[in-house]
Amino acid sequence: MTATLERPRAEPMLDGEQSGTENFLVKLFAVVPLLALAAAVPIAWGWGLGWTDLGLALGFYLLTGLGVTIGFHRYFTHGAFKANRGLRIALAVAGSMAMQGPVIGWVADHRRHHAYADREGDPHxxxxxxxxxxxxxxxxxxxxxxxxxDREKTNAKRFAPDLLDDADLARIDRLFPVLTVATLLTPALLGGLLTLSWTGALTAFFWAGLVRVAVLHHVTWSVNSLCHLIGDRPFAARDKSANFWPLALASMGESWHNSHHADPTGARHGVRRGQLDISARVIWVFEKLGWATDVRWPRPERLARKLARQ
Known part of the structure; x- marks a missing residue:
């Protein structure tokens, strides 16, 4: 897939406003997991956290997190590699189960962010x-x-026309409500089956469902906020993006944000020695399996030019 950052200027940047129902659902999806996260510490202190819950939470965190970092971000937004149809669908489904919005809207917002990074028009x-x-x-x-x-909607016809034209992605985009239910109830189902108890289902729903979603939300959002405020800026970029190492593990390599903005289509963001980038390692595995091709690995000469210009 070839990323298309923008259509010609004839298409407006915005596409009206969210409906009242859409805006309510966004707030609901953002606030309810956050409330669960706030309740997590006192609940864990007294009861309700077991190894089954931890295992399911970690597994679903990795699955949905990589769906966002590899799928929504590096593949669908930036075209860092080409994927076969099976991998493309799997990445779209896994990313949608992160509850960060439907794939087409997510990509449109992020392409708009790069087009106007830290300038008028940047959504965040x-x-x-x-x-x-x-x-x-x-x-x-x-x-x-x-x-x-905010009620404003990024115009997908301008920023993500390639995704709108993809029948598979359009279908997965429409199925976002179903995938939202699945990402919360599947851990509960597995927790109940593994422990053979309703209590196991309930605690898995809480930890591997709500708390896992909330943690992943705030890790992703921290890349938007913290990684444009603090950190190292070794590469020249048009914006204030920064590398923030404390988030590298939890974000699976996304917090090497200055490196990413200096080379947006690169498949690896942790380009320097010792910079952990789990997402890049998984892409490498996909490449070895033949599921991903034409991977855009960073080129030393390009990175050197970016350093020199700074």
Whole structure:
């Protein structure tokens, strides 16, 4: 798949506003897992956290997280490699189960972010309101999750026409509500079967469903917020993207954000020695299996030019 960042200027940047129902559902999907995360510590302290819950939570975190980092981001948004039909569908389904929105809307928003990074038009720049302490605090909230509550909709016809023309992706995009139910209830089903108890189903729903979704939400949103505010900037970029190493493991390599903005179509973001990038290693496995081809691995000469220009 070849990424198309924008259509000609004839297409407007925005496509109206979310309906009241759409806006309510966005808030519901963002807030309910967050409430579960807030309740997690006292619940874990007293009862309700077992090895089955931890295993299911980690497994679904990796599955859905890689669906976002490899699928939604590096493949569908930036075309870092080509995938066969089976892998393309699997990545779209896994990413959708992260509950971060349907695949086409997610990609359109992110391509718009790159087209206008930290400038007017960027949907989630923390520099939106200025550089004072108060403005940056407000900007951090906006970049982290406040932008999700805005009613404006990115025009997919301009930013993701290739995905709109893909029948498989259009179908998966429409199935997002079904996949949302599946990502919450499948861990509960497995927890109940593995423990042969309703309690096991309930705790798996809480930990591997709600808490797992909330943690992945905030790791992803931290790339939008923290990784445009603090960290190292070894490569020249048109924006304020930064590499923030504390998030590298949880984000599966996405927090090497300055490296990514310097070379957006690269399949590996952790381009320097010792920079952990789980997503890139999984793409490497896909390549060895023949499921992924034409992988755009970073080229040393291109990276050297980026360093030189800084």
């Amino acid at each position: 720049s923390p520099w939106r309101y200025g550089t004072s302490a108060g403005a940056l605090a407000k900007g951090f909230w906006h970049a982290h999750m406040g932008w999700l509550f």
